[in-house]
Amino acid sequence: MDDFLPALMFPALFALIFLGIPVAFALIATAFVFGIVAFGDNIGQILFSRTLGVAASPVLAAIPLFIFMGSMLERTSIAKRLFEAMQIWLGRMPGGLAVATITMCGVFAAATGIIGAVETVIGMMAIPPMLKHGYDKGLISGTICAGGSLGTIIPPSVTVIIYASIAELSIGDLFVGIIIPGLLMILFFVGYIVVLGILKPSSAPPLPREIVSIPRRQKLAVTATGLLPATLLVAAVLGSIIFGVASPTEAAAVGAAGALILTLAYGEFSWRILYEVVRKSVSISAMVMLIVVGGAMFSGVFLVNGGRVLVADIVQTLALPPGGLVAVFLLIVFLFGFVLDWITIVLIALPIFLAPLKAAGVDQVWFAVLMVVVIQTSYMTPPMAPAIFYLRSIAPKEITYGQMYRGVMPFVVAELLVLAVVALFPATATYLPKILIGF
Amino acid sequence: MLYRILGAIDRASFAVAAVAMATILGLVFSMAYEVVARYAFNAPTVWAYDVSYMLNGALFLLAAAYTLAKNNHVRIDFLSARLPIRAQHGSNALFYLVLFLPGLGVATWAAGETTWKTLLSGEVEAVSPWAPVIWPFNAAIAIGLAALWLQSAAETVRHLIGMRVPERVRAPSASLPH
Numbered sequence: 001m002d003d004f005l006p007a008l009m010f011p012a013l014f015a016l017i018f019l020g021i022p023v024a025f026a027l028i029a030t031a032f033v034f035g036i037v038a039f040g041d042n043i044g045q046i047l048f049s050r051t052l053g054v055a056a057s058p059v060l061a062a063i064p065l066f067i068f069m070g071s072m073l074e075r076t077s078i079a080k081r082l083f084e085a086m087q088i089w090l091g092r093m094p095g096g097l098a099v100a101t102i103t104m105c106g107v108f109a110a111a112t113g114i115i116g117a118v119e120t121v122i123g124m125m126a127i128p129p130m131l132k133h134g135y136d137k138g139l140i141s142g143t144i145c146a147g148g149s150l151g152t153i154i155p156p157s158v159t160v161i162i163y164a165s166i167a168e169l170s171i172g173d174l175f176v177g178i179i180i181p182g183l184l185m186i187l188f189f190v191g192y193i194v195v196l197g198i199l200k201p202s203s204a205p206p207l208p209r210e211i212v213s214i215p216r217r218q219k220l221a222v223t224a225t226g227l228l229p230a231t232l233l234v235a236a237v238l239g240s241i242i243f244g245v246a247s248p249t250e251a252a253a254v255g256a257a258g259a260l261i262l263t264l265a266y267g268e269f270s271w272r273i274l275y276e277v278v279r280k281s282v283s284i285s286a287m288v289m290l291i292v293v294g295g296a297m298f299s300g301v302f303l304v305n306g307g308r309v310l311v312a313d314i315v316q317t318l319a320l321p322p323g324g325l326v327a328v329f330l331l332i333v334f335l336f337g338f339v340l341d342w343i344t345i346v347l348i349a350l351p352i353f354l355a356p357l358k359a360a361g362v363d364q365v366w367f368a369v370l371m372v373v374v375i376q377t378s379y380m381t382p383p384m385a386p387a388i389f390y391l392r393s394i395a396p397k398e399i400t401y402g403q404m405y406r407g408v409m410p411f412v413v414a415e416l417l418v419l420a421v422v423a424l425f426p427a428t429a430t431y432l433p434k435i436l437i438g439f
Numbered sequence: 440m441l442y443r444i445l446g447a448i449d450r451a452s453f454a455v456a457a458v459a460m461a462t463i464l465g466l467v468f469s470m471a472y473e474v475v476a477r478y479a480f481n482a483p484t485v486w487a488y489d490v491s492y493m494l495n496g497a498l499f500l501l502a503a504a505y506t507l508a509k510n511n512h513v514r515i516d517f518l519s520a521r522l523p524i525r526a527q528h529g530s531n532a533l534f535y536l537v538l539f540l541p542g543l544g545v546a547t548w549a550a551g552e553t554t555w556k557t558l559l560s561g562e563v564e565a566v567s568p569w570a571p572v573i574w575p576f577n578a579a580i581a582i583g584l585a586a587l588w589l590q591s592a593a594e595t596v597r598h599l600i601g602m603r604v605p606e607r608v609r610a611p612s613a614s615l616p617h
Contacts, residue, residue: 016538019530020519020611022512025539025591032542044545048553048580051546055496055580058488064463064495065470246474249491253470260467278460282502283511285463289499290512341513384517 006307009034013298013348023344024287027294035301050297054289058249059165064285065252066156069237071277071284072259073230076268079108079121081226088219091207094197097133098143098204101126102189105147106182107227109154110234119148119387123394136203137399138407139196144395145380145387145404146189146411152342152376153182155238156255159342159375161248162292163368166350171248172241173433177365178372180428181418185373188414196410229265233258242436288343295347303351315356322360326367326423329353330374337378341386345375369422369429377415380408441596448593449508455586456505462498466491485569493576500583504590516612527611528601535595543588550581 009030016026028047035043054060073079086100093099101122109118123144130140152159155175164171197204214222237255240246246254263269320328329349336345350371357367380387382405391404422428473487506512519527554577556562563570601608 016534017515018518019534020514020516020522020527021531021534022507022514024512025534028546029534029538029542032545033538044549047542047546048549051500051550051580051584052496052577055500056492056576057495058492061466061491061495064498065467068463068467245478250470250474250487253467254474256467257471275460278463279456281463282456282459282498283506283509285499286459286502286506287511287513290503290506339515341515343513 005034005037006302006305006310009298009302009305009307010348017340023341024290024294027291027298027344027347031294031297031301034305035297038301038305046300047297050300051293054293054296057165058247059161059171060289060292062156062161062171062249062252063158063288064281065249065256066158066161067284067288068277068281069252069256069259071280072256072263073108074121075273075277076259076263076266078226078230078262078266079104079125081222082107082230083122083125085223085226087207088212088214088222091212092209093194094201094206095139095193095204096197096206096212097126097130097135098139098193098197099190101130101143102147102186102193105150106154106186107230107234109147109150110156110238118151119144119390120394122147123391127395127399131396131398133205133207134202135205136200136407137403139193139204140407141388141391141395141399141404142407142409142411143189143193144391145385145408146414148390149376149380149387149415150182150185152379153178153185153372155179155182156241156248156252157372158288159346159372160368162288162343163346163350163372165292166346167354167364167368169364169368172244173365174368175238175248176242176433176436177369177429179432181369181373181422184421184428185415185418188417189411192410192414229262233262291341291343292347295344298348299351307352308355311352311356315359322362325356325360326362326370329357329367330370333371333374334378334381337375337381338384342375342379346371363426363430365433366422366426366429370419373415373419373422377412377419380415381412382408445593445596448589452504452508452586452590455582456502459498459501459505462494462501466494466498469494486571489564489567489569489571493571493579496576497579497583500580501586503583504586507587507590507594510609510611514612520612524605524610525602528598528605528608531611532595532598532602535591535598540588540591540595543584543591547581547584547588550577550584554578554581 012033013026013030016029017023032043032047035046039046082104083100086104087097090096090100090103105118105122108122126144127140151157155178157178160174160178161171164174193204197206233255236258237251240251240254241248263273315325318328333345333349336349357364379385382388385408388404388408392401469487469490473484477483519530554574557574557577562573564573597608598611
């Protein structure tokens with residue numbers, strides 16, 4: 001009977017979550033009830049020490065700073081300026097507006113790292129012009145969802161920071177590890193749009209010449225004020241992490257201060273905006289971090305309660321080769337992704353996966369990158385796709401759910417292709433960390 | 440009278456979160472200062488490392504109650520939203536009363552105890568060259584947890600009211616922070 005107990009934690013947790021209880025609270029309560037069995041009167045001290053462990057993590061301190069940076073940039077005109085600059089440079093390509101949207105998402109995702117935020121900001125900006133120029137509504141939906149999902153895989157991503165803190169990996173390694181897969185993903189997205197634009201120009205027309213061709217001086221000005229500051233900020237933050245100039249937390253603070261300076265430089269600063277940004281940042285931080293606390297309590301109680309042995313037994317019974325083990329774990333993550341948010345997935349699945357993966361000799365950075373790609377894919381795979389729910393909340397009524405579901409599918413395929421490439425060629429994930437950080 | 444008390448708890452949660460808002464600015468500037476001090480003045484601080492995690496730990500716990508008051512904690516409510524509204528309030532109230540308030544309660548109690556002990560002993564952070572006393576950090580965690588407990592109690596009362604008169608309180612489904 002005792003062996004059975006840890007296995008019951010999952011149905012209990014899911015029951016509470018699907019009753020609509022806040023996820024963080026459901027995790028804490030499940031840990032409390034099952035923890036009483038394992039720890040008796042000590043449970044309070046155990047739950048507190050788990051809270052303390054998360055609160056005292058120097059790695060996780062980067063999270064509120066990146067959230068601050070993202071919320072600040074969201075309030076500036078930087079996304080609008082980026083979009084303008086990208087249109088000027090890429091507008092004449094087949095599918096020009098959609099290509100501009102994806103590339104802008106790439107840069108903006110690098111600057112914010114919060115899923116959802118990227119998608120809503122960019123969606124509100126890019127949907128109206130694409131509708132106006134006669135873009136296919138499915139393509140519009142797919143472009144926005146795919147671009148928004150880049151927040152997971154383009155560093156610095158909050159998902160990756162939480163992953164690194166649980167797996168005890170270096171944040172720098174993981175940030176560098178997702179660079180090639182992230183670029184590959186942008187490339188595949190853009191590739192699909194361009195091919196569609198060539199084959200069916202009516203569904204993704206290039207922008208008319210008169211919109212794109214503006215005087216050279218103005219073109220330079222738009223680029224200098226729109227593209228350059230954002231790119232420099234991102235390069236400074238990532239560069240200092242990658243080359244070890246600053247810890248991720250320090251780099252995040254520089255990014256946050258940079259975002260503030262940029263707002264001042266654009267003349268868009270006001271105390272009201274600062275207050276709103278700070279208020280929103282602490283709310284999102286509390287929301288994210290309390291799930292991390294709950295997850296730490298939950299996995300701690302699960303593993304101590306005999307979950308470790310249980311998982312080891314199951315893995316042993318399955319007797320899978322390492323590749324099969326990785327495939328099974330990724331499938332579980334993909335299915336979790338339909339119903340759970342990404343923080344919860346990382347927090348409840350990863351602690352269980354770690355020991356068997358280590359025993360099977362699976363490369364940690366490689367698996368991390370695969371898992372991040374899978375989380376990102378399940379984020380926009382119908383029928384249960386948070387990406388589409390976010391889109392629905394900002395898209396005009398004339399775009400239907402049917403068009404959205406149809407529209408995201410090619411992009412889901414592109415993400416699965418990236419997954420296949422990383423799975424077949426682990427070097428795409430592991431080579432850069434080795435040469436950049438290995439010395 | 441009851442609604443006055445509930446309103447007062449909401450305001451208390453906001454007051455605690457206001458400290459968190461100041462803390463996040465402190466975190467930005469202290470970390471940015473550390474980078475400048477190290478590279479521009481060649482004089483790294485001894486406190487930056489401890490300050491970074493302490494401010495982060497304090498700020499998210501201090502903001503947790505306010506986030507609940509705004510109903511911004513993530514809920515997966517695509518199934519539960521189909522239940523009758525009274526049943527939604529009922530399941531939330533039951534969850535708070537039976538599971539969450541006791542669970543969070545014992546954790547908060549332990550946090551308070553630890554704060555008291557470290558205050559009396561004057562214990563310092565052992566692995567840090569700066570060696571700050573540890574109790575203010577523990578106290579921030581204890582205050583954050585206590586505020587969250589109090590806000591949870593207020594939410595419990597709201598759900599109990601909602602079971603009888605759903606119109607008088609807001610619906611349980613979560614909203615995104617904005």
